[in-house]
Amino acid sequence: MNHSRRSFLTTTTGLAAAALLLPHARAAQPQADSLPRKVEPKAMPAEIIHPAKPEDLFTISLAEWSLHRALQGNKMTNLDFPRIAKETFGIDAIEYVNSFFKTKAKDEAYLKDLKTRCSDFGVTNVLIMCDGEGALGDPDAAKRTQAVENHYKWVDAAAFLGCHSIRVNAQSKGSYDEQMNLAADGLRRLCEFADAKNINVIVENHGGLSSNGAWLAATIAKVAHKRAGILPDFGNYQNASDDKGVAKPYDRYTGVQENMQYAKGVSAKSHEFDADGNEVHTDYRKMMKIVLAAGYHGRVGVEYEGSKHSEDDGIKLTKALLEKVRAETFASMRHPTVPAPANDAKPKIVGS
Template sequence: MTNRRQFLQFASASAASLSMAPLFAADAGEAPFKISLAEWSLHRTLRDASKGLTNLDFPRVTKEEFGIDAVEYVNQFFKDKANDQKYLGELKTRCDDLGVKSLLIMCDGEGNLGDPDDAKRTKAVENHYRWVDAAKFLGCHSIRVNASSSGSYEEQMKLAADGLRRLSEYAKPQGLNVIVENHGGLSSNGAWLAGTIAKTEMDNCGTLPDFGNFYLSRGKEPKMYDRYKGVEELMPFAKAVSAKSHDFDEDGNEVHTDYFKMMEIVLRHGYHGYVGIEYEGGKVSEYEGIKLTKALLERVAAKLAKA
């Protein structure tokens, strides 16, 4: 099924009431989704040399400190190692020894895949090739990229779709997906990003819906896109999901996102893969924030498994 067909199916289905749609069930006896850890949850710790934590330690900390066996890397924490087979081999060995799965690499700082300048857009596409290769070596299923562009709504869709399609064509023979996160600007407009993914017409090009990254613009009066609507629009193309968290109330609920409501949307689309914890708050430590997010996801899973 091409992305265009997926998008047309979603567009027609969106007219139906969400409350009438049944919740898809996982296999009997299984949790409705699995939990992974996004490396960005530990970005302050990783950037603090005094903590002594590096990207190579990330799988161990994930398993030993949080009891999680799947990881999502961020390329900036091993930016110069994408082509370093010795380094990647050590990282893979550590994961294998711990029984930790490498799921994806979040890629930033490699240029705008929707750049209006053809040469710059081509350079951005080619800059990502090494991360596709690294992800393949580590056993990941995807690289996460951004859909940055400029111009009108339609121009940005055309340009971003072109860059994403070309990168997806490189990744497809290796069995890798290219997935886009709502990450600011028009990419945080769920309808725009869904339309852009559909326009690539590549079945290995999809989305990574993030619960919290729906800032259309920032500043004194930030403009937000409705997060529940956005996730609903992105889920037909989702190949991963990011559970963004910032702050928690005394009952352990995330105060900005209703996780129960959000995960109902996720599961309604038949998604039962990994949901990645991405803690970005500052009121508690990164370690505590990760644990609070995991506990919340586990409560959600227990409740929705009975639905």
């Protein structure tokens, strides 16, 4: 499914989501002159279509970080990832983490092997999450340029593997606005390079000001490039801090709502599940209503990061919850509940 498709599926979902999309009271920004403090959701497209099957709402991918303990413990390698995703979890789309093949970005033989394995197992490569390549918003101009150029090899690798994006970080230092300007500069230059390879550059809310939903949305607006986007992560808004590094946890639902207008992917972070299979920290039904109300119908990545459950169980629980929410949403759209008329309301006679 085209990850950028923005057609909203039904007025039923829109009405259900509207109640959840009322502005959340929040005053998290320190300066009045910065770009928008409140990001309004985009208006719903006029064209309304109806989903033929639950998968039309969204499809599921697997983030490699979900298996970081197995990878770091040498129980599997990056080359095993496509097979394990498909055979163990029944997931046919994957999101890589560059640290698990850090020295292989320019290794053509390795990348060909990886691509062949994906083809053999019928697995689609979605994106590469890139860490450890420098701060794209570094105040030092030379270091910022170096960070931009350090990401080039991952753009090339992503293009070779057939991914649509690389995920990057918007690290910086300075005031609220200074960090925005610096990060936007680095991101824009990287987008200009990536555009020639048809690769998007998407920022995850990954700590610091990047986990402030309003700051991140305003930063991407300032980048002003079609390749720039966001990978909203359900669980990372609590890692927000202000420009002094002081922790300022951000409401996750507000953050996702603010960031969805630029989303080119979604990361369904999970940590712990109760006996009913619900994630303890995130209301997935509420969150997915926000996601769908933004007109997003692409891939939602399973990213289990907890310790209560094994990695395998955590992945399976996250996938099962997403599938359950998707099925419930699909069913409600096929058989919407119509509110009963008020007692004093006169029934409408068709044709009268």
